[in-house]
Amino acid sequence: MPVTELGPERCDALLRFFEALPEGDLTFIKEEVTDPDTVRSWATDTSPGGRWVAVDTGGEGADGTDEVTGYVAVRPLPGWSDHVGEVRLVVSPTRRGSGLGRELARQALVGAVSSGLSKLVVEVVAEQGAALALFTDLGFTGEALLRDHIRDRTGELRDLMVLAHHVQETWAGMDTVGITDDLDAGSG
Numbered sequence: 001m002p003v004t005e006l007g008p009e010r011c012d013a014l015l016r017f018f019e020a021l022p023e024g025d026l027t028f029i030k031e032e033v034t035d036p037d038t039v040r041s042w043a044t045d046t047s048p049g050g051r052w053v054a055v056d057t058g059g060e061g062a063d064g065t066d067e068v069t070g071y072v073a074v075r076p077l078p079g080w081s082d083h084v085g086e087v088r089l090v091v092s093p094t095r096r097g098s099g100l101g102r103e104l105a106r107q108a109l110v111g112a113v114s115s116g117l118s119k120l121v122v123e124v125v126a127e128q129g130a131a132l133a134l135f136t137d138l139g140f141t142g143e144a145l146l147r148d149h150i151r152d153r154t155g156e157l158r159d160l161m162v163l164a165h166h167v168q169e170t171w172a173g174m175d176t177v178g179i180t181d182d183l184d185a186g187s188g
């Protein structure tokens with residue numbers, strides 16, 4: 001299932017993906033994802049970071065068109081933290097557990113480093129085993145634990161973990177996941 005940079009031709013499929021997501025999953029994106037103008041504006045956004053989608057070209061969309069099955073974005077933080085990118089990642093609930101989240105997160109890391117960001121952060125709800133596993137394997141480590149920081153759908157308070165990836169410090173370890181090769185290929 002190819003992962004590709006978000007372009008104008010994928011925006012309608014991305015809107016359909018967001019519309020089908022359970023409300024709880026939409027909160028991970030933190031943007032106005034059901035507004036067509038907002039989503040279309042992303043395709044021409046040139047700020048550091050980037051946005052990528054996983055596309056199922058098997059024509060499984062409602063009208064036989066390509067279907068978006070996962071989305072990842074890296075958004076630069078404002079002002080004096082504009083060297084830091086925040087990762088937001090969601091995979092379609094029906095496609096989880098097949099490696100798609102891992103592939104999208106890896107693409108986001110390569111893209112973010114290529115665009116000059118020097119630190120990445122991601123907010124993960126404590127007990128989110130899949131998210132923790134995949135970001136840890138990419139060199140992210142726990143940097144903060146915010147206790148009782150969010151309310152889940154049932155109103156229960158949950159802890160939020162902030163994982164961070166310091167590009168310079170962790171770069172030596174990146175050889176193990178083949179990311180330096182991807183960067184070299186991209187710059188050549």
Ligand SMILES: CC(C)(COP(=O)(O)OP(=O)(O)OC[C@H]1O[C@@H](n2cnc3c(N)ncnc32)[C@H](O)[C@@H]1OP(=O)(O)O)[C@@H](O)C(=O)NCCC(=O)NCCS
Pocket residue numbers: 025028087088089090091092095096097098099100101102103122123124125128129130131133134
């Ligand atoms: C987190 C998320 C993106 C993972 O997507 P995915 O496509 O299922 O991820 P993968 O299939 O690549 O799985 C990643 C790893 O997590 C592991 N995993 C999956 N579910 C798990 C669980 N409940 N507990 C522990 N590990 C788990 C998988 O085994 C896999 O490891 P492996 O490759 O060694 O087998 C997806 O669950 C999601 O969209 N969650 C809601 C949004 C979210 O939490 N986003 C992250 C913060 S922005």
